[in-house]
Amino acid sequence: EVQVVESGGGLVQAGGSLRLSCAASGFTFDDFAIGWFRQAPGKERGGVSCIPSSDSVDDSTTYTDSVKGRFTISRDNAKNTVYLQMNNLKPEDTAVYYCAVQPRCGSSLIVGSWGQGTQVTVSS
Secondary structure, eight states, X not given: OOEEEEEOOEEEETTOOEEEEEXXXXXXXXXXXXXXXXXXXXXXXXXXXXXXXXXXXXXXXXXXXXXXXXXXXXXXXXXXXXXXXXXSOOGGGOEEEEEEEESXXXXXXXXXOOOOOEEEEEEO
């Protein structure tokens, strides 16, 4: 069974940093892309960033425009974990952050189900 567990959220002041972790299990980690998504109160869940599988030749790391230059996604295949380093956080980054297993970045599909998410709150 594919499972993901998000962690690392918290309360931080604007301009601060957090590092989110996504620990995955139940599948061959190297073979899949991992995406980060977020959902703010009253809004739909949307994509934040995605990192392709390690051996992908036609897929690439993506960031939504609002986080480019501030967020960095990385993966540690030995630990089956993907990280989202978030710097210079802004109040509009406040949301519940989720990760998901995907066949490739940009796909609308996820493999398995959503995790419980981790809350990020940025105060002004």
